[in-house]
Amino acid sequence: MAKRFGFGSLVSWFRRRVVDPLHQILRRGAEPKQLAFSAALGSTLGLFPICGVPVFLCGLAIAVLGSHCNAPTVMLTNFIVTPVELSMVIPFLRFGEFITGGPHFALTSDALKKVVTGKASWEVLQSIFHALLGWFVASPFILVGLYVLCLPCFKMLVHRLAVAPSSPNKPLGSIASPRKSLGSPTEARVKVRDV
Template structure:
C-alpha cells in the first residue's frame, strides 16, 4: 500500500465527493458516523452496520462519505478492540479477560468459549458507551474541516437547503376521487 493506492482509494473519492457540492454539516455527520461505526469491535460487521445506518437515516446521511469513512476506519478498528474490551469490563464490573498466549491457546482449542463470548460482549458494550462521544467529537472536528475543503474543492454552489421561506410554499396535493 503506497501513495498511489492511497490516492486512488481515499483521496480521489474524497475529492469527487467534495466537488459535487454537498453540505458541510451533512458531510461532517456522515464521516463521523462512518468512522464511529467503522471502529465497531467485531471485524466484518462494520459495512453492514454502516449500510443499515444509511438506510435508516436516508437523505440525512451522505452514503458515499459514510462508506469512505468506514473504509478509512478499518485499521483503527483493530487497534481499539482491546480498549473497548477493557472499558466494557470496567463499566460492567465483569471479569478481566487475559490477553496471553495461554488464553489464545484456550480459545483455539475451544476451552474458553464462554470467556470469549463474554469478552466480545464487553468489547461491544465498551463501544456502545464510547460511540456517542466518538460521534459527537468527530462531528465537531470534521465540520470546520469540510467547510474549508468544500470552499477549496467544490466546483459549484452547495446543494440547496430544503427550507420553506413562507407558509404559502406549502402545497397540498389533492387526488381526484
C-alpha cells in the same frame, strides 16, 4: 521489486483509494454539516469491535438515514478507520470491564487458541460482550467528538473544491446562467435551430 512495494506505491494506493474519492465527494457540493456527520458516523460505526460487521452497520445506517447522510462519505470513512478498528478492540474491552466491574480478561495466546479452535469458554464470550458494551457506551461521544472535529475541515474543503451549489435546494440553472430558462422542449429546439 523494491520499487513495486515501496513508498511510491503506497502513495499511489492512498491517492486512488482515499484522496481521489474524497475529492469527488467534495466536488459534488454536499453540505459541510452533512459531510461531517457522515464522516463521524462512518468512523464511529467503523470502530465496531467485531471485524466485518462495520460494513453492514454502515449499510444499515445509510438505508435508515437516507438523504440525511452522504453514503459515499460514510463508506469511505469506514474504509479509512479499518486499521484503527483492530487497535480499539482492547480499549473497548477494558472499558466494558470497567463499566460492569467484571473480571479482567487476560489476552494470552491460550485464549486466542481457544477462539480459533472453536473451544471458546465463557470468559471469551464475556470479553466479547464487554468489548461491545464499551463500544456502545463510547460511540455517542466518539460520534459527537468526530463531528466537531470534521465540521471545520469540511467547511474549508467544500468552500475550496465545490463546483456545484452547496445546497441541494438551489437548482444549477439559476446559478450557472442568468438567462431566461426555456419553457418547453419545442422552445429548446427552436432556440437551438435559431443559433
